[in-house]
Amino acid sequence: MSFEPKIISFLCNWCSYAGADLAGTSRVKYAPNVRVVRVMCSGRVDPMFVVKAFQSGADGVLICGCHPGDCHYSEGNHKAARRIPLLKRMLAQLGIEDERVRLEWVSASEGDRFASIVNEMTEQIKGLGPFSPNGGG
Amino acid sequence: MAKLKLALYWAAGCGGCDVAVLDINEKIVDVAEIADIVLWPIALDFKYHHIEAMEDKAIDVCLFNGAVRNSEQERMARLLRAKSKVLVAFGSCACFGGIPALGNFTDRAEIFQRAYVEAPSNDNRDGTLPQIQTKVKEGELELPEFFDTVLTLAQVVDVEYFMPGCPPPTDLILKVVDALATGQLPPPGAVIASDKTLCDECERAKEEKKISKIYRPHEIIPDPQRCLLEQGIICCGPATRGGCGLRCIKTNMPCRGCFGPPMGVLDQGAKLVSAIASIYQTNSEEEVARMVEEIVDPAGTFYRFGLAASMLRRKRMQGVTHEEDHH
């Protein structure tokens, strides 16, 4: 059986969730590999959520927020843009490849863009294979 | 009152925790007054079979320091668990893996390769590596199995109390001695330290936290009055439990996180990522990238004492599934 990655996506309520919704209502085809968690803002995504997703068996984590300047809470996406790069560098040291964590800006009108990000990420992670945490013990 | 039976044991540690017990100085006499020491490898000669011969729960309190990184330590952890009424994870290694758990960034094969083959001080032309069993002409020799993954004590057996610190400070040790003497022990599962974060206890002046450059401790002489993190030095205070008496901060050095995560924080490293990155004073991608690079070893810094107890516990081992993986 071919490997189907599980990708947890955190989508901000105001732009990206609406963008993903648009992809759905306009019947854009995209890989069924994402499980969506709606958050109020990309700035709400605690790095702990990402680590927890991997611990719980995710193969990848996608975080989407409003484009810079468009955040409903003005600063939240900038916060995410400061945290996620440091988180990724730390996770790389724990054996989590760069492609498994992705931060993207998706507006409410970018249904197509959301679909192509999901498709691309799914393909990349298929290439990497499953992530199985091996905590020992 | 009958004297308490006290055991002190060391596993994967440095010996510093045993020295910390000796550091209570004349108070050790108080300990001798309330307790008979039945096992203490660093100071007294007892054999394991003395412990094995004891009845279950014959030891009142066992202070266990060090992490569990091989099969002998695992066996002793189980034995002492069975023989002790109260088992205390003593020190950061026993509580969270501590410094030995930095070995979880690598594995047995890599460690053996480095230690026995590549290390420049070695002369090991045959590439001999430690084996669990080795036949020699006199018979068979046995060594403990070295695990891929360093474990905390609580990952091996149930633990009543946790005493963090590398090593635990004298006043906390005395607090426990007092509690034992008076029989007033906290509820099981308690961490013998503060419930607040170190930052909550720190008296340095905190202004608006914003930084635009990270310094390593040797690169600047920090202002002793101001928050170290605000001066660009990585201080683990925001994601570390208080209770140490601000040992490092008072010497103008940043906290390295030895008291482990505070209550409610499941992952010290992830918490430090958010605490540090959130105060970067920039919205530019390039500037963020530069500051991310300025932290030389983020995972080693943020999980310096806590990798074994963290959510992911170790660097992922390629080609090993969860079921197969073992220490």
Ligand code: SF4
């Ligand atoms: S906690 Fe620190 S002092 Fe104690 S054994 Fe571990 S490294 Fe040594």
Ligand code: SF4
């Ligand atoms: S970051 Fe360090 S120096 Fe600053 S308040 Fe917290 S413990 Fe004190």
Ligand code: SF4
């Ligand atoms: S300041 Fe931090 S590293 Fe230093 S003793 Fe206290 S908890 Fe440990």
Ligand code: FES
């Ligand atoms: S509300 Fe969309 S990123 Fe903040």
